Amino acid sequence: MSTVKDWAPSVQQPDAARISQEPAPTAHSIFHEPWWLDIATQGNWQRAVVKLNDKVIGEMPYAIRRTRLWRVSHLPPLTRTLGPVIAPVTGSAARQQRHRLDVTARLIDQLPECDSFFQVLDPRVDDALAFALRGFSVSARYTYRIAPDVPAEEAWARLDSKTRNVIRSASHELTIDADLTPEAFLAFYDANLAARSRTNAYGSTVMRELVNAFVERKTGMLLGAYASNGQLVAAIGIVWDHQSMYYLLSSRTHDAHCGSISLLLWTSICRALDRKLTFDFDGFSSPSTFNFLSGFGATLTQRLGVERLGTLYLLTRTVKRRFAPAHVFAPNL
Template identity: 80%
Template sequence: MTTINDQTSPVFEPPAAKAAPARAHAAHSIFHERWWLEIATQGNWKLAVVKQNDEIVGEMPYTISRARLWRVSHLPPLTRTLGPVIRPVTGSAGRQMHHRLDVTARLIDQLPECDSFFQVLDPRIDDALAFALHGFTVSARYTFRIDPRSTPDAVWARLGSKTRNVIRSASRELTVVPGLTPNEFLAFYDANLAARSRTNAYGDAVMRQLVNAFVERKAGMLLGAYGPGGTLVAAIGLVWDHQAMYYLLSSRAQDAHCGSISLLLWTAIGRALERRLTFDFDGFSSPSTFSFLSGFGATLTQRLGVERLGTVYLLTRTLKRRFAPARVFAPNL
């Protein structure tokens, strides 16, 4: 296990201006934080809130924006999951379920009318019954996660042989350094996009602000892998909250060692275990990414998606997909 000498503890700050979070429920993640949402949406977000006796028992953030002709409410850039945060109650399983259904229904009633609403729920939310009962389509997405109670030796033993080999090989040629500055990371990220003739899918301004914010707030870090001569060849961005560390961003030079990202991820897993955090690989959107991440031996974990479409939007999307080239693997899993 590569050791990183960094004693910085995670920070998980509560939203202050919009409303206080229903913090007792574990599904409140870094992506629900007020500062994260303010940056990711450029201030264009709202919070559905349910109170009982002047106490917040449920909340759900959402955005509203225009996509050509459509009014949509989707996940903001670099925001992997959202969904309801509900303060739990004690009592029988039936009472708890009734409470979740009731509070979620009251949150749903506050969501805006739009042509397309879509969110992926935090993986700790294991049912979306309330959404299904209110006309939403519920679908399954997936991520890989490593349990915080795991030991480094146990995690290493579960790695695929190919993954172990490329990590060993990369560790002989590369040096992992924590504390890469946002400017260094962003310049490296931009240079690699330019070398591949690509643009930033998240938006340059939003990504720059978020990277600076999570580093400044000690809610994330940037790791770099350096080759001979001290040249930066690969880098990843990590963020965390009270329960999980998320693999958020990565970039590598075209001539980087094939195991450079694997080595950085192995280092990140070690940091998560030291902090007793779940390590979340944050989903995959292609067969190649699935194959790469599955080599780390993590547990495949379901994330539920909830979607509600207007009639005209649904018809337009159906026709577009009918005449588009067939896909063999659904994106955005």
């Protein structure tokens, strides 16, 4: 276990000859990993693939499931982003754009016919023109991110003063442990849901399997915040890939210190910066979450959503939304 210092915790057809051989950033994230998708979809996923001379130059995984009325392809539980992953090419900006458009179009052509298709693209995918040209609606979602080259001292200085104060206060009362086991985390999460008379929105089975898998594979960890009496009062789950660390899950007791989650997040940010990873707060879906995350001084980053709906599905959804509460938050502000 460790505590936190006063200022911060301890831390057209593609041309084969022109396909880039240099390692370059791509949009392949932990959420694209086959083991992740196997668990998150319980095996109900497929992958569109484009090859050139037997080499994969583009891929796009998608989930598929049937409800009583509809065939849908949406993001699986706990899977924040997906979208196309395309091997880069050398050459002019115009040539690179043509390559992306061509490969993405051929990926889209392999997607299944369904009543509703929706994905949020990895933030490294900064345009969705190919989807728009194929009749998809494109919208903007947002997340907060901290770049990997930001020194911890600077990241601390960027925090809102209120956020810094609650982190300092929490660090004087709580101890952070990075060795929380999946069993302890899941029991804690379920107990807090029960105390609030809520059910697991992600599905208990999927969450249990994913948490165990990312801890076992060392692509994530669980951090706990403990009171002076040794009681676990807050916990979060983070996962990472070769470029980013993501805030995935959190839970706290109703009487936990108001800065407990902030302290755990700051500890995670320091770990990401130590590893030279971007820290991704993984989006928000309500004004209160937006206000909370904005206190961390991170950069607001756009994530594009792509959607295509069948006529009957669209009509049914429109009718439902007509009678939904007017205050429901839309993430595409």
